[in-house]
Amino acid sequence: MAGDELLHKCVEAVMDTVPPVMRFIRTEMRRHGCPALSVPQFRTLTYLRRQPGASLSGVAEHLGVTRAGASILVDRLVQNGLVQRVPAAEERRRSVLSLTGAGARLLEAARKGTCRRMAEVLAALSTDEAETVIKAMRLLDAVFHGAPGNPGGGPNR
Amino acid sequence: MAGDELLHKCVEAVMDTVPPVMRFIRTEMRRHGCPALSVPQFRTLTYLRRQPGASLSGVAEHLGVTRAGASILVDRLVQNGLVQRVPAAEERRRSVLSLTGAGARLLEAARKGTCRRMAEVLAALSTDEAETVIKAMRLLDAVFHGAPGNPGGGPNR
DNA sequence: TATTGTTATACTCTATAACTATA
DNA sequence: TATAGTTATAGAGTATAACAATA
Numbered sequence: 001m002a003g004d005e006l007l008h009k010c011v012e013a014v015m016d017t018v019p020p021v022m023r024f025i026r027t028e029m030r031r032h033g034c035p036a037l038s039v040p041q042f043r044t045l046t047y048l049r050r051q052p053g054a055s056l057s058g059v060a061e062h063l064g065v066t067r068a069g070a071s072i073l074v075d076r077l078v079q080n081g082l083v084q085r086v087p088a089a090e091e092r093r094r095s096v097l098s099l100t101g102a103g104a105r106l107l108e109a110a111r112k113g114t115c116r117r118m119a120e121v122l123a124a125l126s127t128d129e130a131e132t133v134i135k136a137m138r139l140l141d142a143v144f145h146g147a148p149g150n151p152g153g154g155p156n157r
Numbered sequence: 158m159a160g161d162e163l164l165h166k167c168v169e170a171v172m173d174t175v176p177p178v179m180r181f182i183r184t185e186m187r188r189h190g191c192p193a194l195s196v197p198q199f200r201t202l203t204y205l206r207r208q209p210g211a212s213l214s215g216v217a218e219h220l221g222v223t224r225a226g227a228s229i230l231v232d233r234l235v236q237n238g239l240v241q242r243v244p245a246a247e248e249r250r251r252s253v254l255s256l257t258g259a260g261a262r263l264l265e266a267a268r269k270g271t272c273r274r275m276a277e278v279l280a281a282l283s284t285d286e287a288e289t290v291i292k293a294m295r296l297l298d299a300v301f302h303g304a305p306g307n308p309g310g311g312p313n314r
Numbered sequence: 315t316a317t318t319g320t321t322a323t324a325c326t327c328t329a330t331a332a333c334t335a336t337a
Numbered sequence: 338t339a340t341a342g343t344t345a346t347a348g349a350g351t352a353t354a355a356c357a358a359t360a
Contacts, residue, residue: 001280002287010287011275013294015182019196020301022179023221025172030352038326039176056342064180069328071343076326093336093341118168123158124300130159130167136293137170143281144177187329195349213319226351228320233349250318250359 014140024121025114032113033106035080040065040073042114045099045107048083052098055088059097082106171297181278182271189270190263192237197222197230199271202256202264205240209255212245216254239263 002010022039030036037045040063047062048054054062060070074097077083082103088094099107125133159167179196187193194202197220204219205211211219217227231254234240239260245251256264282290 002282002284006284006287006291007276007279007282008272010279010282010291010294011272013291014178014275014279015272017294017298017301018175018178018182019200020221021171021175021297024301025175026351027221040327043176057340064177064184065327066329067342068330068344071341073327075343091337091341093334095342115165115168115172118171119164121300122164122167122171125159125164125167125296127159127163129296130163132289133293133296134163134167134170136290137174139282139286139290140178141174143278144174144181183328197350214317222350223352224319225321225353230350232320248318248360250357252319 024118028114028117029110032110032117034109035106037106037110041077041082042107042110044070044073044077045082045103046111048097048099049104049107053096054098056095056097077103181275185271185274186267189274190267192263194263194267198234198239199264199267201227201230201234202239202260203268205254205256206261206264210253211255213252213254234260 001007026039029039029042033042043063044059047059051058056070056074057067059074060067063070063073065073074083074085074095078085081100084098084100086096088096122130122133158164183196186196186199190199200220201216204216208215213227213231214224216231217224220227220230222230231240231242231252235242238257241255241257243253245253279287279290
């Protein structure tokens with residue numbers, strides 16, 4: 001475990017740096033969506049590409065939001081023809097979610113456009129620096145994974 | 158400049174990792190605000206602590222939002238008694254913004270609470286790992302600083 | 315005319331609470 | 338009773354567009 005002062009510096013660094021990067025991602029996602037995708041929408045589509053047939057609860061947990069929020073989010077995606085939602089055959093209260101063709105195409109387009117723009121920015125990094133960033137992202141993934149920091153433990157999570 | 162493949166891995170890592178970390182920050186900020194602070198509100202207060210007397214345009218630019226958005230944001234902070242807004246003496250169309258006592262206190266409380274929670278999470282890192290994260294945050298700061306990724310270049314930015 | 319800031323409008327995200335339907 | 342999902346309500350963020358006031 002890192003020392004107190006170092007830890008504090010680390011916390012401040014993350015708190016200062018993450019919001020602007022997030023804003024960049026959000027803005028680019030909007031620009032490249034056509035129709036624009038919000039970050040949660042993008043993350044939902046990405047999740048469904050990797051986990052076809054996932055449930056609404058799965059989406060909620062992946063995003064770290066309540067089921068109510070996930071329900072509305074998915075609703076919009078369904079209304080926009082990007083996601084298909086059907087009741088599970090065996091357990092009818094469960095939803096089976098998957099990308100539609102349009103959803104897959106839009107996801108790919110948004111992903112490419114946003115990645116291209118971010119690549120332009122990150123291209124300023126040297127090889128060593130890029131490796132440092134990758135390593136740091138893995139570390140953050142590891143420690144924040146399962147670190148709730150999530151919505152209230154109410155009855156409907 | 159890093160190679161193409163490495164760059165791509167770096168982009169994906171950032172796009173995958175930043176949103177969950179951001180969500181953590183947002184949730185903790187809500188929890189510790191009392192009344193809850195949103196991330197933009199928190200960043201505005203932090204900015205005003207460091208730049209007392211800043212203008213609304215300054216806030217907008219710091220946050221990377223339109224002036225319309227910054228105006229509303231500041232409005233809420235003023236209504237909640239956290240920020241003071243007075244017209245500049247010499248150039249009356251300009252606003253002079255600064256923290257009130259309550260704003261400074263709330264900022265400090267929210268900062269401490271959120272930092273403490275994040276420190277709990279980051280405490281899992283070794284000294285080397287914490288240093289890697291700090292280094293990466295500095296690198297991202299540097300490359301995203303000035304990388305707009307910001308709202309449309311309309312007439313009212 | 316250019317700059318600073320506001321207001322109007324519209325959309326998304328997000329939470330909590332209360333509900334329905336299924337198991 | 339417990340679980341999956343929905344709906345209602347409320348408040349914040351954000352964009353664009355149109356506007357007012359000042360320089």
